[in-house]
Amino acid sequence: MRTRHLLRHLLRVLAVAGASILSPASGAEAVKTLPPIADFFNNPELSGAVLSPSGKYLAVRIANKNNPHDMLGVVDLATSAIKVVGNFNDADIGDYQWISDARLAFSASDRDLAQGDMRYAPGLFAINRDGTAFRQLAMRDGAPFVADASSLGARELLPWHTYLMDQDGAQDSDEIYVEDRIFAGNGDYLYTDVLRLNTMNGRVSTPLSRPGDSVDWLLDHAGQPRLTTTQDKGGGGSVYYREQDGKDWRKLTGFERYTGDGGAFRPLAFGPDGTLYVISPMPGKDTTALFTYNVASGKLSERPLVALDGYDFRGGLIISNNKLLGINHLTDAMSTTWFDPGMKAMQDKVDKLLPYTVNLLTPPARPQAPWVLVTAFSDTWPKRLMLYNSETGKLSLVGASHPNIRPERMxxxxxxxxxxxxxxxxxxxxxxxxxxxxxxxxxxxxxxxxxxxxxxxxxxxxxxxxxxxxxxxxxxxxxxxxxxxxxxxxxxxxxxxxxxxxxxxxxxxxxxxxxxxxxxxxxxxxxxxxxxxxxxxxxxxxxxxxxxxxxxxxxxxxxxxxxxxxxxxxxxxxxxxxxxxxxxxxxxxxxxxxxxxxxxxxxxxxxxxxxxxxxxxxxxxxxxxxxxxxxxxxxxxxxxxxxxxxxxxxxxxxxxxxxxxxxxxxxxxxxxxxxx
Missing domain, CATH: 3.40.50.1820 (Alpha/Beta hydrolase fold, catalytic domain)
Known part of the structure; x- marks a missing residue:
């Protein structure tokens, strides 16, 4: 891995009040030229950022004109110092997530290769936020893919079909669960196993027992696999549940996989107290809503937690400090229903600073710092990422996906x-x-x-x-x-x-x-x-x-x-x-x-x-x-x-x-x- 110094183009974190930099232009200036095609269709300059569990650090995937590939950077929000911890000579950073407050996992990608030219799987890698203890964990298409061969050690890498899960897990140790996607000899997908992986030494557990051909897994709030969805013969699917640290799986519901017919619900997530949140049809309505599901009695809650008039529920839970704070959901646009009074008040403050956009707030999992990530966008404004300081009430701009787009011209x-x-x-x-x-x-x-x-x-x-x-x-x-x-x-x-x-x-x-x-x-x-x-x-x-x-x-x-x-x-x-x-x-x-x-x-x-x-x-x-x-x-x-x-x-x-x-x-x- 190569280290870079502070990337000046990445963060403008000099206590800039949101309203001063984020209000739309007047539009009075006469426009004589059309916006260039490249402004619309170039790759985004900033595609995402993730707060560490404590909220003290920010992981970002960044582009730099002096480097042909996207890099993974970590920002110490107390000092604004930036450390590039993922920087391949021959690939971009793909997916990434915090394993703990000290360590990250990520995969490789190449946004300059089209599908026909791709020859490698994404691989799997881990590194500490200070750039130490880098280790390759999974190979790419049968061959190691590393920037530093010394990171391999003498052990065998996981196979190329090992992938990061799209769930955070417990984020309190060096271990994570990963997916092992199994394919037949002719390339047909068969099922997915989950493995517990130590990202420091590369050791993995025996695959968790499956009740069938699992295609999806759901971790509980403690980061343990508690639910799996299988693909059954005849085009059906089933949802199975197991008790914490239990071995036996219990079927909760079944459905038709391709049409979505049948079944009492579709699982969404587990809450901090172990409550299972599910998506199910509204009684007497045409749309679905968000309910809780009692796994012991097999019953849905009588009333939905969130029901959207004219829309099926689509969204996710917002959890921080082991508390369900709110629900993100989609109607015509994304928005949030807050249960926590403090977050609702914070939303109001941010919306006043950013009155022209939808502003989605993401708090860290176990906050020890005042930072909350804000994703702002509108129909005329491409996504921008910002940090809100809950102590000072100030917004700082992290970056924009398409900074050359002028909203007043959209x-x-x-x-x-x-x-x-x-x-x-x-x-x-x-x-x-x-x-x-x-x-x-x-x-x-x-x-x-x-x-x-x-x-x-x-x-x-x-x-x-x-x-x-x-x-x-x-x-x-x-x-x-x-x-x-x-x-x-x-x-x-x-x-x-x-x-x-x-x-x-x-x-x-x-x-x-x-x-x-x-x-x-x-x-x-x-x-x-x-x-x-x-x-x-x-x-x-x-x-x-x-x-x-x-x-x-x-x-x-x-x-x-x-x-x-x-x-x-x-x-x-x-x-x-x-x-x-x-x-x-x-x-x-x-x-x-x-x-x-x-x-x-x-x-x-x-x-x-x-x-x-x-x-x-x-x-x-x-x-x-x-x-x-x-x-x-x-x-x-x-x-x-x-x-x-x-x-x-x-x-x-x-x-x-x-x-x-x-x-x-x-x-x-x-x-x-x-x-x-």
């Missing part, structure tokens, strides 16, 4: 609702560029998944870039999207190219009726499932869309099931057998529907200008989805542009490719529906 984003043709209410995100907001050229941007939530109220590079070029952006949460209740989600089953597609078109027509969009200048765009919806939209609603941009999009539903000898897909046989027939369609029973809704079989119907882009190393939507459709559509449509990034996977990891792609998108849109 567009406002709002959640709207419209009715589909069959009467269902569809949420959607509307971003309107600055200036007159009527009869604009519009991009209907379709999220991937499709069984995910598409957006939330925050700064988003794709929509903001398009808005900066003068385009209105509509992002429908079409049926099949999650987070807005079971009715919307379930209504999307087996509706690829049918009602899901109608929801998107109905959103575009709503925007026309509202005066937001010019009916003669609408383009549909999206990636993955959004790419599929782009192709189907151009075919099915040819009168509505003047052009389309799709990247890494599905072009043939049947190809998702069968594949070819020339490529591998990361869809498992289990998902193809039990998930896809229910969610997308059965190859035999729904054969005619799948034919009618596969763009490849209807490519000759697509006449509008089209921009297509694919990754040569994509294993989610392999390259033949793109090449076959391109060959077919070109027979009747000469106005089709093709881009292939040979080294990329399912999306663009490399900034140079993101910048190149969106530059091509800008030129394509300007040519066909543009304002200039």
């Amino acid at each position: 567009a406002r984003k709002q959640l709207v609702h419209y009715k589909s043709r069959d009467g269902m209410t569809i949420p959607a995100w509307l971003t309107l560029p600055q200036g007159p907001g009527k009869n604009l050229p519009m991009v209907v941007l379709v999220h991937g998944g499709p069984w995910v939530r598409g957006g939330q109220w925050e700064w988003d590079a794709d929509a903001q870039f398009l808005a900066s070029r003068g385009y209105a952006v509509l992002e429908p949460e079409y049926r099949g999207s999650v987070g807005y209740g079971a009715t919307l989600y379930r209504a999307g089953w087996k509706q690829w190219g049918l009602k899901m597609q109608d929801d998107i078109a109905d959103g575009a027509r709503w925007a026309i009726a509202q005066g937001h969009a010019d009916a003669r200048r609408i383009c549909i765009a999206g990636a993955s499932y959004g790419g599929y919806a782009t192709l189907m939209g151009l075919i099915k609603d040819a009168d509505l869309y003047q052009c389309g941009v799709e990247w890494v999009g599905v072009s043939d539903i049947n190809l998702m099931y069968t594949g070819t000898w020339s490529y591998d897909s990361d869809f498992t046989d289990d998902y193809k057998r039990y998930g896809m027939p229910v969610l997308i369609g059965d190859q035999e029973k729904d054969a005619e529907q799948l034919k009618a809704t596969s763009p490849l079989l209807r490519a000759r119907e697509l006449k509008q200008p089209l921009l297509m882009a694919y990754g040569g190393a994509d294993m989610r939507v392999p390259l033949p989805h793109g090449t076959r459709f391109y060959q077919a559509v070109r027979q009747a449509n000469p106005d089709v542009e093709w881009i292939e990034y040979a080294e990329e996977g399912h999306g663009w990891k490399l900034p140079k490719n993101r910048i190149d792609f969106w530059g091509r998108v800008e030129q394509f849109l300007d040519k066909h529906i543009g304002v200039r």
Whole structure:
């Protein structure tokens, strides 16, 4: 490991009051040039920070213009001194977490390699906050990966498929639990073991007994594995619980893994007193809420702890000093319900200093210092990390993810609702560029998944870039999207190219009726499932869309099931057998529907200008989805542009490719529906 001195660009911790540096500019200055594409699509300069358990130290992953790779730094908040403790010659810092107040664990990554060029697993490493006692704990793809070979000692490293857990654990010793993900010889994932690992000497415990093929583990507040979720035969899943230091597992509930049907709850976390917090449907409601679950009686609490009107619960517990202080949760934006009066008062003070942003407070686990981490953002302001001093009431800026973005030049984003043709209410995100907001050229941007939530109220590079070029952006949460209740989600089953597609078109027509969009200048765009919806939209609603941009999009539903000898897909046989027939369609029973809704079989119907882009190393939507459709559509449509990034996977990891792609998108849109 190499050590660096104080990184002046990292922290501005000179007792700067928040309001003086964090209020938006007046916007009076005339803007003559467009924000550069790179400002939107370069890698973030600061991607995260984590307080140590005591709150005396801050771990940060940082970029430096004099070093080609991201480094791991530790800041002593009492003195502002910075020590770089993770600094590889040939890789970036990946995930990282505090093992204790004195020690950290981290993995390696390389943000300058795309999926097709990656040859290594992340490995696992540990080091003290002062840069001593560095040790490699797990190898990368069968070979040691170290900056200092002397750290290996004479022992054997853990295998490459050893990973950090995404839970903190007890943080009171040199030991942590890690995941050992087991794969079959053909590469199919089988199950995950958990191992207790001493990060000083590399010794591990015998894997904890499993009640089945575990895919997820949950640690209690003391850092002990107490709950596991298994994948069962037939597409099912089960949740098992064991008493503290017990050996026997007891089944608590079961459910369908791919649809989410059945089961009393989904586990979220254990509280300081051992209470299990779970997510479960609200009685008589369409949405889920946060409940407590009595593992002895097998009963949910009568009333939810947090219920969100119109939204499924999504969030986490905020625990400090062995006390549940509050709950983070997502509605249109992230926010916090505080149970602790002191934290509620602190939130009010921070919000007064930062009146234009959502401000999420994260206290340390066992505070011995006045620092609280603040994550601030809005629809026009990319995420910034700050420290709040509870003694002085001052905010200090740690850093920003995209410091070149000027909030006064960004567009406002709002959640709207419209009715589909069959009467269902569809949420959607509307971003309107600055200036007159009527009869604009519009991009209907379709999220991937499709069984995910598409957006939330925050700064988003794709929509903001398009808005900066003068385009209105509509992002429908079409049926099949999650987070807005079971009715919307379930209504999307087996509706690829049918009602899901109608929801998107109905959103575009709503925007026309509202005066937001010019009916003669609408383009549909999206990636993955959004790419599929782009192709189907151009075919099915040819009168509505003047052009389309799709990247890494599905072009043939049947190809998702069968594949070819020339490529591998990361869809498992289990998902193809039990998930896809229910969610997308059965190859035999729904054969005619799948034919009618596969763009490849209807490519000759697509006449509008089209921009297509694919990754040569994509294993989610392999390259033949793109090449076959391109060959077919070109027979009747000469106005089709093709881009292939040979080294990329399912999306663009490399900034140079993101910048190149969106530059091509800008030129394509300007040519066909543009304002200039």
